[in-house]
Amino acid sequence: MKQVFQKPESLKDVQTHFCPGCSHGSVHRLAAEAMDEFGIRAETIGVASVGCSVFLYSYFDVDVIEAPHGRAPAVATGAKRARPDRIVFTYQGDGDLAAIGTAEIIHAANRGEDITVIFVNNTTYGMTGGQMAPTTMVGQKTSTSPYGRDQNKDGYPIRMAELLAQLEGVGFSARVAVNSPKNVMQAKKLMKTAFQYQVEKKGFSFIEVLAVCPTNWGMSPLAANEHLGNEMIPYFPLGVYRNTSNL
Amino acid sequence: MSTKLFVKGNEAVAMAAIEAGCRYYFGYPITPQSDIPEYLSRELPPLGGEFIQAESEVAAINMLLGASATGVRCMTSSSGPGISLKQEGISFMAGSELPGVIVDIMRQGPGLGGIDASQADYWQATRGGGHGGYRIIVLAPSSVQEMYDLTMQAFDLSDIYRIPVMVLADSVIGQMKESIVANPRPVTELPAKDWAVRGRREGQSQNVVKSLKLGDGEMEAFHWKMHARYQELADKECRWEELQTDDATLVVTAFGSAARIARTAVAMAREEGLKVGLLRPITLFPFPQKAYTQLTRHCKRLLDIELNTGQMIDDVRLSVAKDAEVEFYGRPPGAGSLPTPEELLEQIKKHYS
Amino acid sequence: MSHIVIDETRCKGCGLCTIACPRKLVAMSDTPNSMGYTVAVFCDAEKCTGCALCAEMCPDVAIAVFKDK
Ligand SMILES: Cc1ncc(C[n+]2csc(CCOP(=O)(O)OP(=O)(O)O)c2C)c(N)n1
Ligand code: SF4
Ligand code: SF4
Ligand code: SF4
Numbered sequence: 001m002k003q004v005f006q007k008p009e010s011l012k013d014v015q016t017h018f019c020p021g022c023s024h025g026s027v028h029r030l031a032a033e034a035m036d037e038f039g040i041r042a043e044t045i046g047v048a049s050v051g052c053s054v055f056l057y058s059y060f061d062v063d064v065i066e067a068p069h070g071r072a073p074a075v076a077t078g079a080k081r082a083r084p085d086r087i088v089f090t091y092q093g094d095g096d097l098a099a100i101g102t103a104e105i106i107h108a109a110n111r112g113e114d115i116t117v118i119f120v121n122n123t124t125y126g127m128t129g130g131q132m133a134p135t136t137m138v139g140q141k142t143s144t145s146p147y148g149r150d151q152n153k154d155g156y157p158i159r160m161a162e163l164l165a166q167l168e169g170v171g172f173s174a175r176v177a178v179n180s181p182k183n184v185m186q187a188k189k190l191m192k193t194a195f196q197y198q199v200e201k202k203g204f205s206f207i208e209v210l211a212v213c214p215t216n217w218g219m220s221p222l223a224a225n226e227h228l229g230n231e232m233i234p235y236f237p238l239g240v241y242r243n244t245s246n247l
Numbered sequence: 248m249s250t251k252l253f254v255k256g257n258e259a260v261a262m263a264a265i266e267a268g269c270r271y272y273f274g275y276p277i278t279p280q281s282d283i284p285e286y287l288s289r290e291l292p293p294l295g296g297e298f299i300q301a302e303s304e305v306a307a308i309n310m311l312l313g314a315s316a317t318g319v320r321c322m323t324s325s326s327g328p329g330i331s332l333k334q335e336g337i338s339f340m341a342g343s344e345l346p347g348v349i350v351d352i353m354r355q356g357p358g359l360g361g362i363d364a365s366q367a368d369y370w371q372a373t374r375g376g377g378h379g380g381y382r383i384i385v386l387a388p389s390s391v392q393e394m395y396d397l398t399m400q401a402f403d404l405s406d407i408y409r410i411p412v413m414v415l416a417d418s419v420i421g422q423m424k425e426s427i428v429a430n431p432r433p434v435t436e437l438p439a440k441d442w443a444v445r446g447r448r449e450g451q452s453q454n455v456v457k458s459l460k461l462g463d464g465e466m467e468a469f470h471w472k473m474h475a476r477y478q479e480l481a482d483k484e485c486r487w488e489e490l491q492t493d494d495a496t497l498v499v500t501a502f503g504s505a506a507r508i509a510r511t512a513v514a515m516a517r518e519e520g521l522k523v524g525l526l527r528p529i530t531l532f533p534f535p536q537k538a539y540t541q542l543t544r545h546c547k548r549l550l551d552i553e554l555n556t557g558q559m560i561d562d563v564r565l566s567v568a569k570d571a572e573v574e575f576y577g578r579p580p581g582a583g584s585l586p587t588p589e590e591l592l593e594q595i596k597k598h599y600s
Numbered sequence: 601m602s603h604i605v606i607d608e609t610r611c612k613g614c615g616l617c618t619i620a621c622p623r624k625l626v627a628m629s630d631t632p633n634s635m636g637y638t639v640a641v642f643c644d645a646e647k648c649t650g651c652a653l654c655a656e657m658c659p660d661v662a663i664a665v666f667k668d669k
């Protein structure tokens with residue numbers, strides 16, 4: 001009898017504060033598995049953003065710096081330039097990365113910083129109570145778009161993986177989802193590729209993960225995952241948008 | 248070995264940073280401080296350091312936060328609008344007890360203001376500037392030599408107290424050229440940065456640099472701890488210069504560039520036989536309260552001169568003896584608003600009795 | 601025999617494992633754990649292949665999977 005699935009070592013053995021069915025737990029686990037795979041736990045520096053994932057240090061067994069809202073790529077830039085032999089990753093939500101932190105992510109990517117960015121897109125501001133995010137779907141009702149997102153006033157949801165793939169500084173950009181076993185397996189593979197880029201010093205890597213926020217979507221976890229597959233994936237297609245080193 | 252140099256104030260800052268062991272600089276261009284990033288963009292890479300022209304001052308201060316969190320010496324510099332943008336990061340650094348040197352070559356404001364000399368950011372610098380109730384150490388050089396010396400000391404103070412340090416000057420001192428003696432970095436015993444985030448090596452416990460404090464009583468305890476540290480700063484680190492105050496019946500007080508002009512005016516007054524002295528705070532936080540308290544035991548009249556409508560005067564009034572009178576003369580910032588020594592001499596005479 | 605072990609203290613009762621198992625071997629119980637969540641239970645050890653899809657879907661890393669051979 002062989003244990004074929006267990007908690008990765010880079011995750012602490014503690015219960016998270018995430019709501020039932022929240023994708024943050026899955027994304028944490030996939031990132032920790034990638035760290036285990038490359039044996040980099042002891043040399044990794046995580047940069048936490050402000051959002052439901054702010055307690056990164058409570059769950060990952062790695063050193064962590066907490067960044068102001070949206071600034072994680074700048075904080076990671078400073079850390080990586082000062083300690084180029086360490087593995088530095090940021091973990092950011094869609095409000096954090098695609099609204100307040102747009103300048104920081106674009107320019108860190110454009111400079112080709114040797115960091116890995118994990119972007120959790122749940123189409124809402126989870127932590128602050130489900131307000132509209134730059135990734136909120138057209139028509140989606142949130143606490144600040146009670147009539148549904150109106151593309152004429154609020155614009156269209158931003159596709160970050162495609163946008164960043166346009167930049168020469170980017171080595172790897174991909175979008176994955178964690179709503180089904182099949183998608184989780186693909187996410188697992190590409191999460192490893194994202195870290196491999198940094199381990200092999202191949203440049204900036206970005207992985208967008210389509211995620212659910214059952215609490216603020218007002219859905220059961222099962223319904224939320226179904227919704228992700230039916231509504232989000234058609235607008236935010238999964239795939240690898242840039243892979244300069246063909247890893 | 249000490250070297251004699253003839254350099255601009257801003258260059259002296261950059262040279263002192265390198266001598267202090269700073270190898271990481273993050274900044275964004277803004278007049279009148281751009282000589283600092285220009286100098287460091289040229290000098291840091293050959294030393295194995297890193298220079299980043301950030302996309303904004305917001306990004307620059309957060310790069311500083313990230314680099315400082317890993318335990319290295321690092322610096323940023325800016326002016327007016329850029330310092331405003333940095334306040335978010337400075338608050339987070341203060342909340343995370345991170346060292347770091349921030350150079351502010353003040354310009355006029357509010358808003359875009361103008362690029363001439365100004366002391367309008369005394370309040371912003373000495374009151375913390377960002378949210379949450381914190382203080383940073385503020386050093387106010389008044390010569391190119393002090394730009395060099397105080398920048399060097401800024402790194403030590405920041406590492407010792409784990410508080411960001413601001414070097415607060417303006418375009419007068421930043422742009423002027425003077426001869427200086429570039430002394431080598433003094434040997435100072437510094438505390439080990441065992442809190443730094445470097446990737447937890449095997450066997451070592453996890454290090455976290457953060458400002459979020461949600462534990463029961465955690466935030467209150469932090470504030471009292473910092474309060475005690477500010478008190479320790481006030482006890483140990485106040486610096487000021489006194490000139491001919493012993494027999495003075497009127498003492499002029501001013502900092503930075505205003506103190507340069509005041510110094511000349513005081514010398515002119517002495518030549519005319521007036522018993523006038525100068526008290527120049529060098530640390531604006533901690534403010535040298537004791538110097539004022541002691542001085543006003545025997546000299547009951549002060550003339551505070553600032554390039555604004557009165558900001559440091561708040562601290563002066565809080566520091567003097569109850570029966571002392573504090574007069575004020577200000578020239579709010581603006582092109583052509585720099586007072587002349589003769590103008591200040593006139594003010595001295597007006598308040599001299 | 602391949603099987604899974606569900607850590608009841610970690611389970612938040614989200615039910616994602618129940619639809620992940622190709623053999624429908626995981627179901628929700630009525631029993632709440634210490635956090636008040638009704639936990640998932642493993643039903644039929646005979647049929648488990650140890651494919652770990654249930655565990656891959658679990659956001660709370662509550663499932664350990666053991667495989668024969
Ligand atoms: C400067 C600033 N503005 C606003 C906030 C409040 N705030 C905290 S988290 C958050 C949004 C988080 O949403 P997201 O990044 O999508 O993360 P999620 O919680 O959805 O994972 C906001 C607006 C803040 N902390 N700082
Ligand atoms: S509010 Fe949403 S994003 Fe935040 S923990 Fe709950 S489900 Fe997750
Ligand atoms: S390991 Fe596979 S077969 Fe066994 S319970 Fe889990 S999903 Fe079902
Ligand atoms: S997926 Fe995990 S947390 Fe959700 S019900 Fe199954 S075991 Fe429990």
Ligand SMILES: [Mg+2]
Nearest residue numbers: 093094124126
């Ligand atoms: Mg979000």
